[in-house]
Amino acid sequence: MEQSKEFHLSFSRIAIYEACPLRYKFIYIDKLPTAERSYFSFGNTIHKVLELFYHPEHNFVVLKKPPSEYLNELLEKNWISVGYKSKKEEEKAKEEARRILLKFYRENIFGFKPARFVEKNFSFNVGEFKVIGRIDRVDEDNNGFKIIDYKTNRILPRLFKEIDLLQPAIYYMAAKRALGIENVNSVSLFFVRFNEEITFDLKEEFLKKSEEKIVKTGEAILRGDFEPRPNGKCSTCEFRGICPVFKEK
Ligand code: SF4
The missing domain is CATH 1.10.10 (Arc Repressor Mutant, subunit A)
Incomplete structure (x- = not known):
């Protein structure tokens, strides 16, 4: 179980846990090397x-x-x-x-306008859990600030799952709680291959749900819930050879 004082969450950790808790364990607890991609x-x-x-x-x-x-x-x-x-x-x-x-x-x-901040590290708490990360770019924007995260996806997503929206939600919370930015006008994902920016309207209700998701994931990790969750990416998972789902087959 990952219980050290250094334990923290981030968007990528939560997304990996969400996709497959066992893969999370292999990476962050057993510290097995991941494939270079x-x-x-x-x-x-x-x-x-x-x-x-x-x-x-x-x-x-x-x-x-x-x-x-x-x-x-x-x-x-x-x-x-x-x-x-x-x-x-x-x-x-x-x-x-x-x-x-x-x-x-x-x-x-x-x-073109230079950014106010680039690659800005943050750390803040949600309940007992420390959440860390880095914001790609913060621009000044109409007496407020605009947060931008670059994406290099090959396909421009048109539909976003709840887990995809957790990242903008975390950035929004980080800007307010960790960076002291009160007036966050927008949070966008910028898809560089398409020069397309998608801006999210993060309602209070969704932010609350995002906090609950962070706490729920943190608690599941501390409880040691690491059941394998077979998914569409198992074929490229570097741990397939030691994963009980595939090993037994
Ligand atoms: S092969 Fe699939 S089920 Fe097994 S650890 Fe990897 S992602 Fe999880």
Whole structure:
């Protein structure tokens, strides 16, 4: 059971537990290594590039650099090679990243404003549980603030499950409780491949439900509820070989 003083929750921990409690146990309690995946490297690279591009003090305006060249420079410097099966696959992915950033540049450069914060860490409590995380970008917006989280999904989601909305809810709570931002005007997920921003209307009732979800998940983990929950991603789960659901078969 995970009971140490260091125990904390985050959106990704809750999402992993929600998908399969046993997988959560393998990762966070047994601390088994997870598979290196190229899509994590790709997503982390894009996040880093955009973090630096919107940096409040070191953006291209301050550095006096042409923005599109600067985006490419950032891509080269921050490219993460981990998880690609071959050099060819990696080069293809890098080319795709260049295309995405060029599209991003063309469609966003005219409204460019440096962020107020980038990659802002937070920590706050919900009941007895500590929730930690990091907000990608906080912009000033009409006497208030706008929270943006980048996504590099290949498919633009049109429907969101309750668990997907937990992330914006956590950011909203974090901005108010941990970062001292009172007037949060909006929380958006920005789908970089599509240059599309989806903004959520987080009603009080939903925020309350989100808090309950956090507490419920924390309690289940402390109780040691780690039943396997077979799901659509079992075929790519790195623990399939030791998972009782598949081992017995
Ligand atoms: S194979 Fe499926 S059921 Fe087993 S641990 Fe992985 S995600 Fe859970």
